[in-house]
Amino acid sequence: MDTTAETQRARNTPATEQVLGAALNLFTEQGYFNTSIPDIVKASSVSTGSIYHYFSDKEGIARSLYETLVERMESNFSEIEAAHATAHDRCRAVIALLFELTEQEPAVMRFMLFSRHKEFIPDQKPVCSSRPFVQMREMVVAGMQSGEVREMTPIVAASAVFGGALRLIQLRLDGILDAPLPDYLDEIWQCAWRSVAV
Amino acid sequence: MDTTAETQRARNTPATEQVLGAALNLFTEQGYFNTSIPDIVKASSVSTGSIYHYFSDKEGIARSLYETLVERMESNFSEIEAAHATAHDRCRAVIALLFELTEQEPAVMRFMLFSRHKEFIPDQKPVCSSRPFVQMREMVVAGMQSGEVREMTPIVAASAVFGGALRLIQLRLDGILDAPLPDYLDEIWQCAWRSVAV
DNA sequence: TTGACTAGAACGAATGTTCATTCTAGTCTG
DNA sequence: CAGACTAGAATGAACATTCGTTCTAGTCAA
Numbered sequence: 001m002d003t004t005a006e007t008q009r010a011r012n013t014p015a016t017e018q019v020l021g022a023a024l025n026l027f028t029e030q031g032y033f034n035t036s037i038p039d040i041v042k043a044s045s046v047s048t049g050s051i052y053h054y055f056s057d058k059e060g061i062a063r064s065l066y067e068t069l070v071e072r073m074e075s076n077f078s079e080i081e082a083a084h085a086t087a088h089d090r091c092r093a094v095i096a097l098l099f100e101l102t103e104q105e106p107a108v109m110r111f112m113l114f115s116r117h118k119e120f121i122p123d124q125k126p127v128c129s130s131r132p133f134v135q136m137r138e139m140v141v142a143g144m145q146s147g148e149v150r151e152m153t154p155i156v157a158a159s160a161v162f163g164g165a166l167r168l169i170q171l172r173l174d175g176i177l178d179a180p181l182p183d184y185l186d187e188i189w190q191c192a193w194r195s196v197a198v
Numbered sequence: 199m200d201t202t203a204e205t206q207r208a209r210n211t212p213a214t215e216q217v218l219g220a221a222l223n224l225f226t227e228q229g230y231f232n233t234s235i236p237d238i239v240k241a242s243s244v245s246t247g248s249i250y251h252y253f254s255d256k257e258g259i260a261r262s263l264y265e266t267l268v269e270r271m272e273s274n275f276s277e278i279e280a281a282h283a284t285a286h287d288r289c290r291a292v293i294a295l296l297f298e299l300t301e302q303e304p305a306v307m308r309f310m311l312f313s314r315h316k317e318f319i320p321d322q323k324p325v326c327s328s329r330p331f332v333q334m335r336e337m338v339v340a341g342m343q344s345g346e347v348r349e350m351t352p353i354v355a356a357s358a359v360f361g362g363a364l365r366l367i368q369l370r371l372d373g374i375l376d377a378p379l380p381d382y383l384d385e386i387w388q389c390a391w392r393s394v395a396v
Numbered sequence: 397t398t399g400a401c402t403a404g405a406a407c408g409a410a411t412g413t414t415c416a417t418t419c420t421a422g423t424c425t426g
Numbered sequence: 427c428a429g430a431c432t433a434g435a436a437t438g439a440a441c442a443t444t445c446g447t448t449c450t451a452g453t454c455a456a
Contacts, residue, residue: 247405
């Protein structure tokens with residue numbers, strides 16, 4: 001009720017989109033702390049004054065960005081849950097989506113998965129406890145209940161299923177993997193599923 | 199020859215140890231950019247002047263820390279390679295070691311695995327291409343050559359083997375896992391190995 | 397043994413710069 | 427013309443780094 005969440009303005013004007021887009025790129029290329037407001041001004045062609053008109057402060061830009069992207073991921077995952085019935089299909093679809101997103105919008109992925117949000121959005125829980133990650137774990141647990149996935153500590157199972165894929169995403173974003181991720185989808189998925197299937 | 203690497207001083211005086219220890223804690227607790235030199239002065243009981251006597255600058259502290267820890271990990275892994283003959287045993291030992299280290303010295307692990315070094319040590323390759331990670335991949339490849347591990351893209355195999363464990367480490371450091379990691383060693387190792395064994 | 401001399405180490409106040417944020421003034425638009 | 431929006435100069439605080447000085451311990455000459 002008295003949380004800072006209410007402070008959020010940031011409607012979807014072209015200006016805010018400009019700012020969020022520029023901030024996303026700068027934050028992921030150089031890091032949040034190496035990005036100054038003047039940098040964002042230059043990259044977005046939106047003036048200091050306007051930025052502070054739409055956002056409470058620099059942190060507010062990051063918060064707004066983060067919330068938007070988490071929501072997007074959340075609804076992506078919900079669609080997947082609706083479109084597929086089995087844990088097998090759902091988990092595979094999640095990995096396929098993450099792989100494609102990484103190729104299409106690396107900055108989004110970098111910001112979501114591999115930023116230390118805590119450092120610049122102080123009152124933020126780690127990504128791992130954000131809704132999308134919870135959804136991923138729920139998919140695995142559902143598979144355990146339906147008998148597709150062997151009985152074991154749920155979070156360990158989830159780590160086994162998604163760990164390899166997340167690792168590949170990191171390697172790809174770090175430039176260690178040359179081929180696009182979807183090329184590896186079948187291979188890593190076979191490993192992932194074999195590791196937990198009954 | 200003209201690289202900055204030579205500039206490194208930082209012998210092992212008590213003072214430098216103090217500074218490195220304090221920096222490790224502060225960097226991992228609050229992040230590099232949220233840590234000021236005065237913070238380090240307070241936490242280490244070493245004066246500003248002395249810090250600049252031993253280290254070229256703030257970045258130099260981080261560099262020194264990083265290099266020390268990478269070397270340590272490197273030699274740990276070499277010992278493991280010497281002590282075990284099969285890919286199976288080596289990889290398992292690596293995970294066991296990482297799990298124990300995470301419990302014993304979480305800050306070390308956090309700094310090594312989950313900091314965005316690029317952001318504060320500009321000329322640093324991503325961790326994933328540091329020696330220890332290469333060693334991990336080599337272990338898997340060796341296993342493929344010896345017939346223990348099924349034929350597949352090496353880096354995908356390595357991700358499958360270590361991905362789950364690394365994920366658990368992250369979850370543990372983020373406070374999502376309550377039990378100490380070694381409790382999960384058998385379970386995750388079974389998954390990991392099953393995912394790539396012939 | 398003493399006292400002069402030296403060099404490295406330690407100190408923390410002073411400096412200059414960077415940067416988030418604020419302010420004042422101006423410009424559209426309904 | 428009123429209110430939302432834009433603009434960019436001005437402000438002030440925080441910070442990394444420098445500098446002049448002091449301290450400590452070792453060396454050596456007499």
